[in-house]
Amino acid sequence: MAxxxxxxxxxxxxxxxxxxxxxLAKTGKLLTQLKxxxxxxxxxxxxxxxxxxxxxxxxxxxxxxxLWSTRVKDIPSFDRYFSQLQVFYTDYSSVLPPxxxxxxxxxxxxxxxxxxNRIADFHTTLESLPLSADQIAESPYISHPVNLERWLMxxxxxxxxxxxxxxxxxxYKIFVDSLVGTIRNEIASCEEAAYxxxxxxDAATLLFFRNQTELLSFARERGWQIDLxxxxxxxxxxxxxxxxxxxxxxxxxxxxxxxxxxxxx
Amino acid sequence: MADVEMKPADTIQDKFEDKKDxxxxxxxxxxxxxxxxxxxxxxKAVWSLEPRFAHRVLRSFTALRKKLDDAVLRExxxxxxxADSTVKGSLLSWLPEAPTRESMDxxxxxxxxxxxxxxxxEVQIYLQLLLIHHLLTKPETYPKAIxxxxxxxxxxxxxxxxxxDPIAAKVWYAVERVHELAGDLAEARPLxxxxxxxxxxxxxxxxxxxxINRLLRNYLHYSLYDQADKLxxxxxxxxxxxxxxxARYHYYLGRIKAVQLNYTEAHTNVRxxxxxxPHAKTAPGFYQAVHKLFVVVELLMGDIPDRxxxxxxxxxxxxxxxxxxxxxxxxxxxxxxxxxxSQYSAQFEADKTHTLIGRLRQNVIKTGxxxxxxSYSRISLRDICFKLHLDSEEDAEYIVGKAIRDGVIEGRxxxxxxxxxxxxxxxxxxxxxxxxFGKRIAYCLELHNQSVKAMRYPLNAHRKELAAAEGAxxxxxxxxxxxxxxxxxxxxxxxxxDAF
Numbered sequence: 189m190a191x192x193x194x195x196x197x198x199x200x201x202x203x204x205x206x207x208x209x210x211x212l213a214k215t216g217k218l219l220t221q222l223k224x225x226x227x228x229x230x231x232x233x234x235x236x237x238x239x240x241x242x243x244x245x246x247x248x249x250x251x252x253x254x255l256w257s258t259r260v261k262d263i264p265s266f267d268r269y270f271s272q273l274q275v276f277y278t279d280y281s282s283v284l285p286p287x288x289x290x291x292x293x294x295x296x297x298x299x300x301x302x303x304x305n306r307i308a309d310f311h312t313t314l315e316s317l318p319l320s321a322d323q324i325a326e327s328p329y330i331s332h333p334v335n336l337e338r339w340l341m342x343x344x345x346x347x348x349x350x351x352x353x354x355x356x357x358x359x360y361k362i363f364v365d366s367l368v369g370t371i372r373n374e375i376a377s378c379e380e381a382a383y384x385x386x387x388x389x390d391a392a393t394l395l396f397f398r399n400q401t402e403l404l405s406f407a408r409e410r411g412w413q414i415d416l417x418x419x420x421x422x423x424x425x426x427x428x429x430x431x432x433x434x435x436x437x438x439x440x441x442x443x444x445x446x447x448x449x450x451x452x453x
Numbered sequence: 454m455a456d457v458e459m460k461p462a463d464t465i466q467d468k469f470e471d472k473k474d475x476x477x478x479x480x481x482x483x484x485x486x487x488x489x490x491x492x493x494x495x496x497k498a499v500w501s502l503e504p505r506f507a508h509r510v511l512r513s514f515t516a517l518r519k520k521l522d523d524a525v526l527r528e529x530x531x532x533x534x535x536a537d538s539t540v541k542g543s544l545l546s547w548l549p550e551a552p553t554r555e556s557m558d559x560x561x562x563x564x565x566x567x568x569x570x571x572x573x574x575e576v577q578i579y580l581q582l583l584l585i586h587h588l589l590t591k592p593e594t595y596p597k598a599i600x601x602x603x604x605x606x607x608x609x610x611x612x613x614x615x616x617x618d619p620i621a622a623k624v625w626y627a628v629e630r631v632h633e634l635a636g637d638l639a640e641a642r643p644l645x646x647x648x649x650x651x652x653x654x655x656x657x658x659x660x661x662x663x664x665i666n667r668l669l670r671n672y673l674h675y676s677l678y679d680q681a682d683k684l685x686x687x688x689x690x691x692x693x694x695x696x697x698x699x700a701r702y703h704y705y706l707g708r709i710k711a712v713q714l715n716y717t718e719a720h721t722n723v724r725x726x727x728x729x730x731p732h733a734k735t736a737p738g739f740y741q742a743v744h745k746l747f748v749v750v751e752l753l754m755g756d757i758p759d760r761x762x763x764x765x766x767x768x769x770x771x772x773x774x775x776x777x778x779x780x781x782x783x784x785x786x787x788x789x790x791x792x793x794x795s796q797y798s799a800q801f802e803a804d805k806t807h808t809l810i811g812r813l814r815q816n817v818i819k820t821g822x823x824x825x826x827x828s829y830s831r832i833s834l835r836d837i838c839f840k841l842h843l844d845s846e847e848d849a850e851y852i853v854g855k856a857i858r859d860g861v862i863e864g865r866x867x868x869x870x871x872x873x874x875x876x877x878x879x880x881x882x883x884x885x886x887x888x889x890f891g892k893r894i895a896y897c898l899e900l901h902n903q904s905v906k907a908m909r910y911p912l913n914a915h916r917k918e919l920a921a922a923e924g925a926x927x928x929x930x931x932x933x934x935x936x937x938x939x940x941x942x943x944x945x946x947x948x949x950x951d952a953f
Contacts, residue, residue: 438884438887
């Protein structure tokens, strides 16, 4: 490390972060100090050929930073840490010894993309992982988000719900919890289309609500008709959809054909 | 018997004569002679500023490459360069020492006269290109090839001649090949990027097209889809690029779009790639790769590819795994799909389609539900769960609900009874028909426009027409003058129409 001061700060950070329960405020303060130190040492971002040991320490600090940001639920900060870490995971991968935190953090990033509904980015990131299909299935950190995505796409929402318990590390749960809101809205829109009416009790289980008041306020938000005496929800059908002829689209299409034909003749 | 044997020989002779008449005197096609005639063509291309001739040379490049050996190259270099040329020495130094015997071809080919001066530099680059490919045939000469490639690139960039562009584009392919065989493809990237910038500044379309493809391939080789996508959005692929380059570009684009879940665009691009691809027999590898991607993208879009595709002689074997996947998706059987996926997983992994095929799972489920909804008017969730091999009834309820919302099936769930009721299907003749129709028309129109653009016109051909037009204008002027001079004769004559 560049200076003895930095080294002591780094050890302090490690100690504070490993301690249970972690003192999050103190970790944050240490991280800020260390980052300034790293900038002075020209390691943030790393430039050219640096000392191997320094690079490992820098990576370690950034990894702690990424995990810390998820714990304090600061997603943009996680984003920043992750993009800085990517340099270490891709460009320096042949030089540096592999980090044991690499896949947990990559997995976290995947879950983050899922919660933000950035499915295309999710797949691009997944594709660029240097892992074969078997390795993905074996690594709990990566297979977790992969399964989540699959279940979300095919509609097995109960599996997503149950997966909260199977999260490989604590940090995953924070992200998965924010998924629940998305899922609920998805399920609600499915129910509106698929049911005429639904008993209140079943609706609560389908939507993963523990008590009725939560359900009632949710139903009011979506504008469902609640029949309290019969304890059922009625979904208003949005009238029989008439097949409309998309006039404007057809006209513009035909004009385009005419223009092209004109050019040919 | 003799008659029968004579005939084919005669026709061959005839054809040969024809060719001789058509082109300049063609030497018998020994490889060395072929190289020489190619060099003549390159010189012609340089003098006449017609890239057409250079393209003709490069078209035969692949075939010629296979016939190369040390003796052929040496002979070609000996005959093209004058005896005391320095370039000749440096070119020959790449080949192993010559056996001392004289070349046999000397009396076979009517050599016109020994060359007195060095030919144009394009010829040197062309010969070096041949040398590189020759060096790449044997692993022990790889290091030599790398040094030669570096030298060639440096020379090419120093010369900066527009007439060299077609050959330069090929040289970049060789650069990539050298790096790939040496196993350090990633290191060629900065070189390509720098060259691409220069090429786009110099409006060197051929090189640009070639380099963009090199870069895309490089990125996709390392699965860097993000960077590849950025490259595509930051560059414009030159419209004057040749067909094979376009085919590659469309293929890479198709792959990027497919990974990004933009299946419609992926489909358009892959279809363009198929259309522009060389004939199946000449480039079977590319043909197969494109079709693999095509099948997967088509499945992801919810379509089932044509069965005849899988009977194509070139594709039949290569696509067998994909055929099984198609069958599983068509049947809507999850277990069959999973079995096929694990059976061929090594192949799909090698083709880099594994994750794409993994995404088909949801399509399989959708097809399954659709089939059930067509055949039953009412079916319990338990049965659905059983028939589709789902894990629980609960899942089945959510999945069916999603299918109804997404418009895959028409129907509703009755929760109290635990079954799904299906309505009859819609007539199926709605606005979406015009959409499909529109898509096909758009494809045909684009095909037409591209073929118009692909037509070539010889340089300066319009001069003749211009001259004719000039003459006509001249005559018109004279006529106008005459009319003016004789104007006072018939003042009240309103228009020329009356004169007729």
